[in-house]
Amino acid sequence: MISEKKEYIRLIDGEGGRATSRLIExxxxxxxxxxxxxxxxxxxxxxxxxxxxxxxxxAFVVEPRIFPGGDIGxxxxxxxxxxxxxxxxxxxxxxxxxxxEEGFDRTELxxxxxxxxxxxxxxGVPIACGDTKVVHRGKADGVFITTSGIGEVVPxxxxxxxxxxxxxxxxxxxxxxxxxxxxxxxxxGLHTDPQIESDCSPLWGMVEGAxxxxxxxxxxxxxxxxxxGGVLTELAAQSRSRFIVEESxxxxxxxxxxxxxxxxxxxxxxxxxxxxxxxxxxIFRDELLGAVGANPYGKGIAVIGxxxxxxxxVIETKSGGRxxxxxxxxxxxxxxx
Amino acid sequence: MISEKKEYIRLIDGEGGRATSRLIExxxxxxxxxxxxxxxxxxxxxxxxxxxxxxxxxAFVVEPRIFPGGDIGxxxxxxxxxxxxxxxxxxxxxxxxxxxEEGFDRTELxxxxxxxxxxxxxxGVPIACGDTKVVHRGKADGVFITTSGIGEVVPxxxxxxxxxxxxxxxxxxxxxxxxxxxxxxxxxGLHTDPQIESDCSPLWGMVEGAxxxxxxxxxxxxxxxxxxGGVLTELAAQSRSRFIVEESxxxxxxxxxxxxxxxxxxxxxxxxxxxxxxxxxxIFRDELLGAVGANPYGKGIAVIGxxxxxxxxVIETKSGGRxxxxxxxxxxxxxxx
Numbered sequence: 221m222i223s224e225k226k227e228y229i230r231l232i233d234g235e236g237g238r239a240t241s242r243l244i245e246x247x248x249x250x251x252x253x254x255x256x257x258x259x260x261x262x263x264x265x266x267x268x269x270x271x272x273x274x275x276x277x278x279a280f281v282v283e284p285r286i287f288p289g290g291d292i293g294x295x296x297x298x299x300x301x302x303x304x305x306x307x308x309x310x311x312x313x314x315x316x317x318x319x320x321e322e323g324f325d326r327t328e329l330x331x332x333x334x335x336x337x338x339x340x341x342x343x344g345v346p347i348a349c350g351d352t353k354v355v356h357r358g359k360a361d362g363v364f365i366t367t368s369g370i371g372e373v374v375p376x377x378x379x380x381x382x383x384x385x386x387x388x389x390x391x392x393x394x395x396x397x398x399x400x401x402x403x404x405x406x407x408x409g410l411h412t413d414p415q416i417e418s419d420c421s422p423l424w425g426m427v428e429g430a431x432x433x434x435x436x437x438x439x440x441x442x443x444x445x446x447x448x449g450g451v452l453t454e455l456a457a458q459s460r461s462r463f464i465v466e467e468s469x470x471x472x473x474x475x476x477x478x479x480x481x482x483x484x485x486x487x488x489x490x491x492x493x494x495x496x497x498x499x500x501x502x503i504f505r506d507e508l509l510g511a512v513g514a515n516p517y518g519k520g521i522a523v524i525g526x527x528x529x530x531x532x533x534v535i536e537t538k539s540g541g542r543x544x545x546x547x548x549x550x551x552x553x554x555x556x557x
Numbered sequence: 558m559i560s561e562k563k564e565y566i567r568l569i570d571g572e573g574g575r576a577t578s579r580l581i582e583x584x585x586x587x588x589x590x591x592x593x594x595x596x597x598x599x600x601x602x603x604x605x606x607x608x609x610x611x612x613x614x615x616a617f618v619v620e621p622r623i624f625p626g627g628d629i630g631x632x633x634x635x636x637x638x639x640x641x642x643x644x645x646x647x648x649x650x651x652x653x654x655x656x657x658e659e660g661f662d663r664t665e666l667x668x669x670x671x672x673x674x675x676x677x678x679x680x681g682v683p684i685a686c687g688d689t690k691v692v693h694r695g696k697a698d699g700v701f702i703t704t705s706g707i708g709e710v711v712p713x714x715x716x717x718x719x720x721x722x723x724x725x726x727x728x729x730x731x732x733x734x735x736x737x738x739x740x741x742x743x744x745x746g747l748h749t750d751p752q753i754e755s756d757c758s759p760l761w762g763m764v765e766g767a768x769x770x771x772x773x774x775x776x777x778x779x780x781x782x783x784x785x786g787g788v789l790t791e792l793a794a795q796s797r798s799r800f801i802v803e804e805s806x807x808x809x810x811x812x813x814x815x816x817x818x819x820x821x822x823x824x825x826x827x828x829x830x831x832x833x834x835x836x837x838x839x840i841f842r843d844e845l846l847g848a849v850g851a852n853p854y855g856k857g858i859a860v861i862g863x864x865x866x867x868x869x870x871v872i873e874t875k876s877g878g879r880x881x882x883x884x885x886x887x888x889x890x891x892x893x894x
Contacts, residue, residue, distance in 0.1 A: 227663040234657065234691025247667050248653075248687055251674040256650060256685035264650055264685035268709070269606040277652035277705055279690045313593060313601055315614035316585075317703045319656070320571065326564040330584050337588040348593035348601035350585055351703075353616045354571025355892060361696040366654045366688075368614055368705035372605070555692060 235550030236445030237489070262441065263307035265373060272373035274309035276300060279366045283555040285332070288402050289418035290493070292365055293332030295557060297339035297347075298422045298493060300369040302442040305427040306496065308378065309371030311345035316367050318352045321360040329363060336365075343422035345369070374428075376435040381458035383438040384499050388527040390463060393426065393496045393512055394419060394520030395471040396448050400490035400556050401479045408483070416475055421494035426515035430498065433511035439499040442492070445557055446547070449488035451497050452525075452533045453547045462530030465545070468538050471522045489551045499527065572887030573782030574826070599778065600644035602710060609710035611646035613637060616703045620892040622669070625739050626754035627830070629702055630669030632894060634676035634684075635759045635830060637706040639779040642764040643833065645715065646708030648682035653704050655689045658697040666700060673702075680759035682706070711765075713772040718795035720775040721836050725864040727800060730763065730833045730849055731756060731857035732808040733785050737827035737893050738816045745820070753812055758831035763852035767835065770848035776836040779829070782894055783884070786825035788834050789862075789870045790884045799867030802882070805875050808859045826888045836864065 232239045249257055256264035263276035280296040290298075297314065304311045316336065320329065340347050398419040405416050423442065431437060439459070443451040448470070456463045472487055480487045494517055500508055505523065512518035533545035569576045586594055593601035600613035617633040627635075634651065641648045653673065657666065677684050735756040742753050760779065768774060776796070780788040785807070793800045809824055817824045831854055837845055842860065849855035870882035 229657045229659060229661040229663060229666065229691055231659050231691050231693065234689060240689065243663075244687075244689060247663065247670055248689075251667075251670045252653075252677070252684040252687070254683035254685065256683050257687075264652075266650055266685070268610075268649070269608045271606045273605075273610070273707065275650050275652060275707055276686050277654045277703070278688045279654040279656050279703060281656060281690045281692050283692075312605070312610075313603055313612050315601075315612060315705050316589075317614045317616040317705075319616050319618055319701050319703075320566045322566060322568050324566040326566060326580075326584065329566070330588075333584055333588045340589070346591035346593050347589040348591065348603070349613050350581075350589070350594075351615045352571060352577065352581060352585075353618045353701075353892075353894075354566055354568050355618050355620075355698060356568065358695070359698040360701070361692060364656050364690075364697070364701065366614070366616060366656075366703035366705075368652050368654075368703075370610065370612055370707055555690075557690075 231554040232550035235554060236450055237548045237550035239549045262303040263309065265307060274304050274307040274371045274373050276303040277366065277368040278303065279364060280557060281364050281555050282557050284406055285362060287406055287418055288415045290420035291332055291335050293335035294339045295420055295493060296365040296367045297336050298420050299557065300367040301343040301345065301422040301424055304369050304371035305424045306440045306442050307373060308431060309373045311343055311369055311371045311424055313348035314340060314345055314367055314369045316347050316350040316365060319360050319364040320352065320354045321362050322354055322357040324362050339422055343424050374431050377431050381439055381455050384455065384459035384461055384527055386461060386527050386529045387502060388438055388499050389502045389505060389523050390525040391498045391521055391523045392448060393518045395473050396492055396495060397472060397476050397480065397487035397490035399493040400553055401476040403556055404479055404483060412475055419492055419494035421517050423494060423496055423517055426512060426518045427496060429511045429515055430508060433507045434500055434504040436504060437498055437500045441497045443495055443497055444491050444493060447489040447491055449545055450547055453545060456533050460531065462528045463525055463533045464528055464536065465525035465533060466536045469522055469524045471520050489548060491556045568891040569887035572891060573787055574885045574887035576886045599640040602644060611641050611644040611708045611710050613640040614703065614705040615640065616701060617894060618701050618892050619894050621743055622699060624743055624755055625752045627757035628669055628672050630672035631676045632757050632830060633702040633704045634673050635757050636894060637704040638680045638682065638759040638761055641706050641708035642761045643777045643779050644710060645768060646710045648680055648706055648708045648761055650685035651677060651682055651704055651706045653684050653687045653702060656697050656701040657689065657691045658699050659691055659694040661699050676759055680761050711768050714768050718776050718792050721792065721796035721798055721864055723798060723864050723866045724839060725775055725836050726839045726842060726860050727862040728835045728858055728860045729785060730855045732810050733829055733832060734809060734813050734817065734824035734827035736830040737890055738813040740893055741816055741820060749812055756829055756831035758854050760831060760833055760854055763849060763855045764833060766848045766852055767845060770844045771837055771841040773841060774835055774837045778834045780832055780834055781828050781830055784826040784828055786882055787884055790882060793870050797868065799865045800862055800870045801865055801873065802862035802870060803873045806859055806861045808857050826885060828893050
C-alpha cells in the first residue's frame with residue numbers, strides 16, 4: 221500500500237483542470253500504470269488481429285439533467301462517440317450503465333434512453349450492453365450514466381500529441397463554451413432570446429470526413445470539461461511544442477461571451493460537447509476546412525493558431541499583447557457533464 | 558416518444574429479479590434494440606477482423622464498500638472480468654469510471670484503486686482508460702465505480718443459452734450465496750467465527766482451463782445478482798428446456814445456510830461473485846470437473862443437475878419432493894454489488 225496524505229475529494233477535483241490531473245495521476249495512473257494508460261489520450265488503443273481498437277469511458281452526472289440542446293442521455297452517447305472520434309476511431313459498440321436513485325421518475329428515465337437511442341442511431345453505433353443499479357433515496361441524484369465505447373481506428377490515422385510539429389496549424393470546428401454557457405444560463409435562471417443551446421452532438425461523421433480529406437491530421441481532441449484552453453495546454457505539453465493562438469480568431473457567440481463576462485468565467489476553459497480541435501500541417505488548410513465545413517456540425521470551423529518550437533500556449537490578445545495561458549486548478553463549474 | 562405509465566424506480570428494480578428484467582425490457586431494450594442486445598447474455602459479441610470481441614459493463618454501488626474477502630474496487634474488476642469469462646472471452650482491457658462524493662476520503666479511494674490494480678493484475682488485464690466525476694456532498698454515496706471490459710472470445714468457444722441440449726449436465730464451481738451472506742453478516746453486525754468471506758475473485762484463469770479441457774461447453778454464466786436461481790431460470794427459459802436440480806447436491810457452507818435461515822433468505826437467489834455455472838454434455842463430466850477443480854477458485858465444483866426436454870427449473874428437494882423454482886420479484890438485498 222502506497223501511503224497517501226489524509227485528504228478529501230473536493231468539487232474542484234472533478235472540474236477538468238490541474239486538480240483533476242493531479243487526482244488522476246496520484247490515485248489512478250500511479251497504480252494502474254500500463255502501456256495503454258501512458259499516452260493519456262481520450263481513448264486507449266490496442267492492436268487486435270491486424271487492426272486497432274480504441275476503448276474509452278465517461279461518467280455523466282450533469283445537473284440539470286435536461287438543458288437546451290440536449291439531456292444527460294444525449295450527452296452520454298455524444299461524449300463517448302466523440303472520444304472515439306478524437307482517437308480516429310469509427311464507433312462499433314457502446315455500453316451504458318445506470319445508477320438510479322429510488323423514487324426517480326421512470327418516464328423521465330425513458331426519455332433519456334430515447335435520447336440515447338436517437339444519438340446512437342445518428343452516430344451509427346448500437347448500444348450493445350448495459351447495467352442498472354438502484355440505490356436508496358438520497359444516495360444518488362436521480363440518475364448517473366456511464367457509457368463506454370469501442371471503435372476501430374481508421375487504418376491511415378494515428379493522431380496523437382506526439383505527432384504535432386512546428387508548422388502545424390490549429391483549428392476548432394465551431395464556436396466554443398456553448399455547452400457550459402447553456403448550463404450556466406439555466407442554473408442562474410437567465411432567460412436569453414434566443415435561448416443558448418448546448419452544442420452537444422455526435423461528431424464521428426464530421427471526423428470521418430476530415431480524415432478522408434486529410435489523413436495527415438496530427439492530433440484531434442474534443443474540448444469538453446476543461447474547455448479549449450485545457451486541450452491546448454495539454455497538447456502543447458505532451459508534444460513539447462509552443463502553440464501561438466490569436467484570440468480574435470477564436471469563434472465565440474456574442475451571447476456566450478456576454479454570459480462569461482457577466483459571471484466572470486473564462487470561455488477558454490468552459491466545456492464544449494460538440495466541437496473538435498484539429499492540429500495538422502498548414503498545407504492541408506483548405507482541404508480540412510472544406511471537409512469539416514461541409515458537415516452540419518463543422519460550419520463554424522476556424523483556424524485559431526499555429527505550432528512553433530518552444531513550450532506553453534501563448535495567447536495573442538485582441539489588444540495586441542501576449543499572455544501565457546495557464547490552466548486553472550478547475551473551472552468553478554461542477555457537474556457540467 | 559413511447560408513452561410510459563407514471564411509475565417510479567423502486568429498490569426492487571435493481572435487485573436482479575423479475576422486476577429488474579422488466580425494467581430492462583421496458584425502458585432499455587425496447588429503445589436500444591439491436592442485434593447485440595438481443596441475446597441478453599453477460600456480454601455483447603461482435604465479429605472483428607476474423608475474431609470475436611466481447612464487450613460488457615457493470616456499475617458497482619455495494620454497501621458497505623469494504624467486506625470480508627474484498628471491497629468495491631476488487632468487486633468492480635472481478636465482476637467485469639467474470640462477465641467476459643462467462644462469454645468465453647480472455648479479458649484484453651478494462652475501463653473504470655468513478656463517481657465520487659465531495660468529501661470522500663482520498664486514502665480510502667486509493668485503497669480501492671490498489672485493490673483494482675491487484676485484481677486486474679491477477680486476471681492479466683490492464684485498466685486501460687478511465688474517468689472521474691465529483692458531485693456535491695449528499696448527491697452520491699462515497700464512490701460508485703463502473704467498469705467495462707473488452708475481451709477476445711476463444712475461437713473454439715461459443716457458449717450461449719441456445720446451445721443447451723437435453724442430456725447436458727449442470728455444475729457450479731463452488732459453494733453458493735457466499736458474497737451476499739458476507740454482506741448480510743456485516744449489515745446485521747453479526748460476528749461469526751470464522752468470519753464469512755465473500756467469494757469475490759477473478760475467474761478467467763479457471764474458465765480458460767475449463768475451455769481448454771472441454772471446448773464443447775454449451776453455456777457459462779456467473780451467478781451474481783439474482784444468484785444461482787436467477788441464472789438457472791434465465792438459462793432454462795432462453796434454451797427452452799427443463800432443468801432438474803437436486804437440492805442436496807448444491808454446495809453451500811453451513812455458516813451461509815445458517816445466515817439464510819436466520820434472516821429468511823433463499824440462498825438460491827443470493828449473489829455469488831466468484832462462481833461460474835457450467836452446462837455441458839455429460840460425457841465431458843470428468844474432464845470439466847478435473848480442469849475446474851485444479852484451479853484454486855474451482856475446488857468446490859459440484860454437479861447439481863441435468864437438462865431435459867420441457868420447461869422451467871425443477872428442484873428435487875432433500876425431502877424427496879419436487880417444486881418449480883420461481884424467480885422472485887427481487888431479493889430484498891439492495892446494493893449487494
